[in-house]
C-alpha cells in the first residue's frame with residue numbers, strides 16, 4: 148500500500164454552469180484524504196466560459212490546475228492530463244461522476260495493482276443509470292471480451308493508473324474520444340499490467356448530456372479501427 152501522490156485528472160467540456168458546484172462536492176469528498184493530491188481540469192473545445200470559470204477557480208486554490216486545448220476531444224484531454232501531471236498514480240474522473248470511496252480502494256489495492264477500475268459490471272456494483280445506458284455498457288463489454296479477448300468488465304468508468312504504465316503505454320495509443328482510455332487499458336492488459344476491478348456505485352450528479360445514440364456509430368467504427376491496429 149504505497150501511493151505517494153495522486154494526480155486527479157478531469158476532462159471538462161461546456162461545464163461553465165456546473166463546474167463550481169461540482170468542485171465544491173469534490174473538495175468535500177476529498178476532505179481528510181491522507182494521500183497528497185492535486186486536481187487538473189483539462190478543457191478543450193468548449194463553446195461556453197468553462198475555461199474562464201476553471202481558471203478563476205484555480206487562481207483561488209493551489210490544489211487546482213487547468214489545461215487547455217482547442218479541439219473538443221475527451222480522449223485527447225485525458226492524454227494531456229495523464230502526461231502533464233506528476234503523481235505516481237493518476238486517477239481519472241468525470242466532473243459528474245467521482246467518489247472518495249474509489250480513491251480509498253485505489254490506495255488499498257495499490258500494492259497488488261497497476262490499474263484499478265471501478266466496474267459497473269461487477270456483481271456488487273450499483274449502477275443507477277438508465278436502462279439504455281446499462282445495456283450499452285453490457286454490449287460494449289461483450290465486444291471487448293469476445294472481440295478483444297479482454298478480461299476486464301468495464302473500461303469506461305473511474306480509473307486509476309500507475310505512472311509507469313502511463314509512461315509506457317500512452318505513446319502507443321491511437322484512439323481518441325471515448326475509446327482512448329479503453330485502448331490504453333487493453334494495451335496495458337496485453338502488456339501484463341495487473342488490473343484490479345472494484346465495484347462501482349454510479350449515481351451521476353446530473354443527467355447525462357451527450358447523446359448516447361449518436362455515440363454508437365462512432366464507437367463501433369473506432370472499435371473496428373482499434374481491432375485492426377491491435378492485431379497488426
Ligand SMILES: Nc1nc2c(ncn2[C@@H]2O[C@H](COP(=O)(O)OP(=O)(O)O)[C@@H](O)[C@H]2O)c(=O)[nH]1
Nearest residue numbers: 158159160189191219220221224241242355357
Ligand atoms: N475536455 C473534454 N471533456 C469532455 C468532452 N466531452 C465530454 N467531456 C467531459 O467528460 C465527462 C463526461 O461527460 P458527460 O457529458 O457526463 O458524458 P457521459 O459519459 O454520457 O456521462 C465530463 O466531465 C465532461 O465535461 C470533450 O470533448 N472534451
Ligand SMILES: [Mg+2]
Nearest residue numbers: 241243351355
Ligand atoms: Mg456523465
